[in-house]
Amino acid sequence: MIKRFLPFGAALASFCLVSLTGQYAALFVQGWSFSSWLYPLLFTAALESSYFAAYFLTPQVPLLGRVLELSLFLSPLYFLSAGSKALAVESLLVGGAWLLARGYGRQFAEMEIKSAYLSDYPPSAINWEYESLESKGYGAGPAVEYFWRRFFAFGSGAVVLAIIAERSNFVLDSLTRVRLGVLTTGSLFCLLVLQTGAYLFRLQILWEYAQAKIQPGLSRIWLKSLSVFLVVALLAVNAAPVNYSPFSLEKIGPRLAGFLQRILEGPALKREAGSDFPAAAGGPGFLPPPSEAEPSWWIAVILLIYLLSAGGIVLIFFLILLGFLIVEFSKKELGGLRGLPKLAVRVFKALKRVWQKLTGAAWAEPEENVFSPRPAGVKEEFLFSRLRFSSWPEPRNIRAQFRRMVRLGRKKGVSFRADHTAGEYGFCLQKKLKEGKNNIALFIAGYHRVRYGRDRLGPNEQSKIMALGSDLIKEIKNLGKEE
Amino acid sequence: MIKWQFLSMLALLAAFLFETRTAYNWAYLMLILFFGLRLFQRRLTEQIAVRRLTPQLSLFPGEQKEVVFQVENKSRLPFAWISGLDRIPTDLAGTRPKKGVFSLPGRSRVEVPALLTARQRGVYVLGPIEIFIGDFFGLSTQRFLVDDPQTVLVYPRIYNLEDLNLTSAAVIGPITAQKRIYPDPTKLAGVRPCQAGDPLRTLHWPATARTNSLQVKQFEHTVNVTCLLLLNLDRGDYESKKHHLQTELAVSTAASLSAALLRSGAALGFAANGVLTRRLAQEKINLTGSGPILRLRPRQGTAQLVQILTILAGIETQKKVGFETILAEQSRRKGSAAFLFLVIPKDSVEIVSRAEELVRNGYRVHIFVAGSKIRHPRLLHRPKEAPLQIFTAREKEGARL
Numbered sequence: 002m003i004k005r006f007l008p009f010g011a012a013l014a015s016f017c018l019v020s021l022t023g024q025y026a027a028l029f030v031q032g033w034s035f036s037s038w039l040y041p042l043l044f045t046a047a048l049e050s051s052y053f054a055a056y057f058l059t060p061q062v063p064l065l066g067r068v069l070e071l072s073l074f075l076s077p078l079y080f081l082s083a084g085s086k087a088l089a090v091e092s093l094l095v096g097g098a099w100l101l102a103r104g105y106g107r108q109f110a111e112m113e114i115k116s117a118y119l120s121d122y123p124p125s126a127i128n129w130e131y132e133s134l135e136s137k138g139y140g141a142g143p144a145v146e147y148f149w150r151r152f153f154a155f156g157s158g159a160v161v162l163a164i165i166a167e168r169s170n171f172v173l174d175s176l177t178r179v180r181l182g183v184l185t186t187g188s189l190f191c192l193l194v195l196q197t198g199a200y201l202f203r204l205q206i207l208w209e210y211a212q213a214k215i216q217p218g219l220s221r222i223w224l225k226s227l228s229v230f231l232v233v234a235l236l237a238v239n240a241a242p243v244n245y246s247p248f249s250l251e252k253i254g255p256r257l258a259g260f261l262q263r264i265l266e267g268p269a270l271k272r273e274a275g276s277d278f279p280a281a282a283g284g285p286g287f288l289p290p291p292s293e294a295e296p297s298w299w300i301a302v303i304l305l306i307y308l309l310s311a312g313g314i315v316l317i318f319f320l321i322l323l324g325f326l327i328v329e330f331s332k333k334e335l336g337g338l339r340g341l342p343k344l345a346v347r348v349f350k351a352l353k354r355v356w357q358k359l360t361g362a363a364w365a366e367p368e369e370n371v372f373s374p375r376p377a378g379v380k381e382e383f384l385f386s387r388l389r390f391s392s393w394p395e396p397r398n399i400r401a402q403f404r405r406m407v408r409l410g411r412k413k414g415v416s417f418r419a420d421h422t423a424g425e426y427g428f429c430l431q432k433k434l435k436e437g438k439n440n441i442a443l444f445i446a447g448y449h450r451v452r453y454g455r456d457r458l459g460p461n462e463q464s465k466i467m468a469l470g471s472d473l474i475k476e477i478k479n480l481g482k483e484e
Numbered sequence: 485m486i487k488w489q490f491l492s493m494l495a496l497l498a499a500f501l502f503e504t505r506t507a508y509n510w511a512y513l514m515l516i517l518f519f520g521l522r523l524f525q526r527r528l529t530e531q532i533a534v535r536r537l538t539p540q541l542s543l544f545p546g547e548q549k550e551v552v553f554q555v556e557n558k559s560r561l562p563f564a565w566i567s568g569l570d571r572i573p574t575d576l577a578g579t580r581p582k583k584g585v586f587s588l589p590g591r592s593r594v595e596v597p598a599l600l601t602a603r604q605r606g607v608y609v610l611g612p613i614e615i616f617i618g619d620f621f622g623l624s625t626q627r628f629l630v631d632d633p634q635t636v637l638v639y640p641r642i643y644n645l646e647d648l649n650l651t652s653a654a655v656i657g658p659i660t661a662q663k664r665i666y667p668d669p670t671k672l673a674g675v676r677p678c679q680a681g682d683p684l685r686t687l688h689w690p691a692t693a694r695t696n697s698l699q700v701k702q703f704e705h706t707v708n709v710t711c712l713l714l715l716n717l718d719r720g721d722y723e724s725k726k727h728h729l730q731t732e733l734a735v736s737t738a739a740s741l742s743a744a745l746l747r748s749g750a751a752l753g754f755a756a757n758g759v760l761t762r763r764l765a766q767e768k769i770n771l772t773g774s775g776p777i778l779r780l781r782p783r784q785g786t787a788q789l790v791q792i793l794t795i796l797a798g799i800e801t802q803k804k805v806g807f808e809t810i811l812a813e814q815s816r817r818k819g820s821a822a823f824l825f826l827v828i829p830k831d832s833v834e835i836v837s838r839a840e841e842l843v844r845n846g847y848r849v850h851i852f853v854a855g856s857k858i859r860h861p862r863l864l865h866r867p868k869e870a871p872l873q874i875f876t877a878r879e880k881e882g883a884r885l
Contacts, residue, residue: 125580130616135485135624145622153491156510163506185506200622208585216586223587226562227620234516243508246500418579
C-alpha cells in the first residue's frame with residue numbers, strides 16, 4: 002500500500018506551502034526574517050503531525066495529547082526566536098504546518114475508515130471505474146475531492162501572496178526570487194504528487210475490496226510515469242509566456258475607474274435657495290429643549306435591582322454553561338487520558354519497527370507469540386501443526402471426514418469452490434494425490450450414499466469407507482511434504 | 485468537473501488581470517489539468533489496441549483453459565491505469581472472474597489472462613471486452629467495449645462405453661468379409677506356398693528361406709462397415725421433468741458411440757432431428773442436404789469425429805420434426821449404411837416397429853435408450869449377432885471422477 006508514503010508527501014507539501022508563506026511573511030512583516038533553522042522545524046512538525054494523524058489519531062486522543070504534540074515543536078521556538086514579534090510569526094508558521102499536515106493525515110485515515118462499508122458488498126459490486134471528478138454525477142463525490150479543494154485553495158493563496166508582493170513594490174534580491182520560485186514550483190509539484198498519491202491510495206482500497214488482479218509493481222510504474230508527466234508539465238508551465246494580457250489591470254484600470262465614477266456620481270443636483278440647510282441652532286426650525294427635572298430616588302433603586310438581578314441571571318447562566326462544558330470536557334479528557342499510555346506504547350512500538358527496518362534489525366527481538374509462549378526447543382512449524390491439526394477431534398462419521406478433507410485440501414491448494422459438487426472436488430483431489438487415487442472414487446461414492454441416499458450404510462461398509470477416509474486425510478496432510 | 489473548469493477559467497482571468505508569473509503558472513497548470521489532460525487522454529486512447537491471442541477453443545467438460553487478450557499502447561506516453569475484463573458466460577467461468585488492473589507505459593503491451601472452466605456442453609461466445617482507462621489524478625475515466633467475440637465450443641462428455649453401462653458388443657469394429665476380395669495388408673493371417681498369379685510383393689522372404697520354397701503372406705479379408713448414428717432430439721419424446729438430464733445423456737451417448745466407432749475404423753455418418761444454436765454458424769460443418777434434418781455423410785477418421793462433436797456441442801431439441809421422419813427417410817435411402825445406431829430417450833412402439841422394418845430391409849439396428857424405462861425388454865441382452873438389439877445407456881456411478 003502506498004499509504005505509508007503518503008504522510009511523507011503530505012508533510013513535504015505542507016512544509017513547502019508554509020515555507021513559501023513564511024518567505025512572503027518576511028517581506029510583509031517589518032523587522033522579521035525567515036531563519037534557516039525554521040526549515041527543519043517546520044518539516045519535522047509537519048511530518049510528525051501527518052504520520053500521527055494517519056496512524057494513531059482517533060477521537061479518543063485527549064486534547065492534552067495534542068497540546069503536548071504541538072508544544073514539542075513550539076517550545077524550541079521560545080529559545081530560538083529573537084523577540085516577541087518573531088515568536089508570534091514563527092509560532093503561527095509552525096502551527097500552520099502542523100495543522101496542514103494534520104488535515105492531510107486525518108483524511109488518509111478517514112479514507113480507510115469510511116471504506117469499511119465496502120465490506121458489506123460483494124466484490125463484484127464494487128467498482129473503481131467511476132471514481133473520478135467527471136463521474137461525480139453517478140454517485141457520491143470522489144474521496145479525493147478533498148485534496149482537489151485544498152490544491153485549489155493553496156494554489157490560489159500562493160497566487161494572492163505573489164500578487165500582493167508584486168503590487169507592494171518590494172525590492173527582491175535574486176536569492177529571494179530563486180527561493181520563492183523553487184518553493185512555488187516545489188509546492189505545486191508536491192501537491193500534485195500528493196493528489197495522485199491519494200487517488201492511487203483510494204484505488205488501492207477499492208481494488209482490495211473488489212479483489213481485483215493487480216499487476217505487480219503497478220505503483221512503481223505509476224509513479225515513474227507520473228514523475229515524467231509532472232516534470233514535463235512544470236517545465237512547460239514555467240517556460241510558457243507571461244504578461245501578455247490585453248486587459249491587465251494597468252491597461253483597463255483607469256478606464257474602468259472613470260466609468261465607475263461616472264455611474265456613481267450621476268447628474269448634478271440643483272440647489273434651491275434657503276432650503277438646503279436647516280436654520281442655525283435656536284432659530285425657527287428647532288424645538289425647545291426638554292426641561293431637565295430631578296428623577297425620584299425609587300427609580301434609581303428599581304434600576305439598581307433590575308441591573309443586579311439581570312446581571313446575576315446572566316452570571317448564573319454563564320457559570321452553569323461553563324460548568325457543563327468543563328464537566329463534559331473533563332469527562333472526555335479523563336476518558337482519553339486513560340488511553341494515553343497505550344497510545345504512547347503504540348507510537349513507541351511503531352517507531353521501533355521503523356527503526357528496525359531502517360537499520361536492518363539484526364538485533365530485533367522476536368515477535369511476541371500472542372496465543373501461547375513457545376516451549377524451548379520446539380520448532381515453530383511443529384507448534385503450528387500441533388495447534389492446527391492435533392487439537393481437532395477425530396471425525397466421527399463419513400460426512401465429517403469429507404469436511405475435514407475439504408479443510409485440509411484448502412490448505413494444500415485444492416479448494417472446494419462454491420460451484421463444486423462432492424464428486425468434482427474428489428476429481429480435483431484425485432489429480433493431486435498419488436497413492437489414494439482409487440480410494441477417492443470409493444470414498445466419494447460412499448459419501449454420496451450417506452449424504453443423498455435413502456438407505457443407511459451397514460456397519461462393515463461404514464467402517465471400510467471411514468478407514469479409506471482416514472488414509473486419505475493422512476495423505477492430504479502429507480501433500481507437499483515429500484517434495 | 486464543470487466547477488473545476490470554471491475555477492480554471494477564473495485563475496486565467498486573474499492571471500490576465502494581475503499579470504504575475506505565479507498567477508500565470510497557476511492558471512496554466514489548472515488549464516492543463518482540467519482541459520488539456522482530458523482532451524489529450526481521449527486522443528491518446530485511440531492508440532490503444534486490444535486483440536485476442538487465443539485461437540479458437542474447443543474443450544471437454546471439466547477441462548480448464550486460459551484465454552488471453554492483449555492490450556497494447558502504441559503511443560509513447562503512459563497510461564496511469566487500465567482495467568480490462570472479458571465477459572465470460574457463467575457456464576464457462578470457473579470462479580468469479582477478477583478484473584485485471586495494470587499500468588501501461590508507452591510502447592508496451594500487457595496480456596490479460598482469464599481461466600475458462602468447461603462445465604456444460606454448448607457453444608459459448610466470449611466478449612465483448614470491457615476496457616476502462618483512467619488518468620493519474622482521478623479526473624476522468626473512459627470506457628470502451630471491444631467487440632471481438634470468440635466462440636468456445638464445449639463438446640459433450642465422452643465416456644468409455646463401460647461407464648455408460650454398455651458392453652463392447654454394442655458397437656462393431658471391422659468385420660470379416662463374406663467375399664474374400666479385399667485382403668487387409670495390416671492383418672497377417674499366416675503364410676502359404678506361392679501359387680501362380682500371387683504378386684511378388686507378398687512373398688515372405690524369411691519363410692521362403694526357411695522352407696527353401698517360395699512362400700507368400702496370407703492376409704485376412706476384412707471390410708470396414710459403414711455406420712449411421714441417428715439421434716432423436718424431438719422434445720416431445722423426452723420427459724419434461726428430466727428433459728435436461730435425458731438430453732445431455734443422449735448427446736453424451738451419441739458422442740461416446742461416435743468416438744468408439746470411429747476409433748475402431750468404421751465409417752460413420754450422423755443424422756439428428758435437432759436444431760443448431762445460432763452461435764454455431766461460424767463453425768465449418770459439412771452438412772448434407774438442406775431439410776430439417778441435420779445430416780453428415782459417412783466418413784472415417786478424427787476429422788469426422790470433430791465434425792460430429794461440433795454438431796453435438798451446439799445441438800438443441802426441437803418439436804417440429806419427429807424421429808419417425810428420419811427413420812422413414814432412412815428406409816428410403818437403401819445402401820447408405822449397413823449398421824444403424826439409434827440414440828433415443830424412449831423405445832416407443834412406433835420407433836421399434838420402424839426399426840424392425842429397417843431390419844427387414846437389411847440393416848442391423850442397435851437402439852440405445854437414454855432413459856429410465858425400457859418398453860421392449862425382449863430386445864435387451866440379445867445375442868451379439870441379433871440384427872435388432874436394445875441397450876440402456878446410463879451413467880455409471882463415479883463415471884465423472
